[in-house]
Amino acid sequence: MYYVNKIHLIFVLYVSFVFAEQESHLKTVIHKALAAKARQCMRNVNATEADLEYLRNEPPFPEKSSCIITCLLEKINIVQDNKFSKKGFIMIISPLLLTNTKKLDHMKSVAENCDNEINHDEVSKCQLGNEITTCVYKYAPELHFKS
Secondary structure, eight states: OHHHHHHHHHHHHHHHHHHHTOOOHHHHHHHHHHHHHHHHHHHHTTOOHHHHHGGGSOSOOOHHHHHHHHHHHHHTTSEETTEEOHHHHHHHHHHHHTTOHHHHHHHHHHHHHHHHHOOGGGSOHHHHHHHHHHHHHHHOGGGOOOO
16 A cells, blocks of 8 residues: 555656646656656566657557556556546546646546546557556646656
């Protein structure tokens, strides 16, 4: 349980800096921590460094890269029971945006749109990572982990 809470906190902090539009040393540290978690997922799915590097690009990602994303999303409860969790997405975003109703409403709309667009029945578990990132970046490109 501690492990899940730790990755959840790291993700929340990263997203909070994205929305705050701040550049800082802490943002770099958080980004590195997420990269470390991605490397753990990389090992879990038997992926390579090249598979990890694809995550800097636009989705769709190759299969192994998508598996890394799915693993990360499972750790922060955006993927639950092999499905996109609108509730999990909102649970992560809400604490960051309680004072900014415009951005919170935007993220609720992102969650709703993605919940409606992602076809859980026709994609593999790893492909779900592609479906989710494609949808989230479509409606909230500010969340892209490009750098």
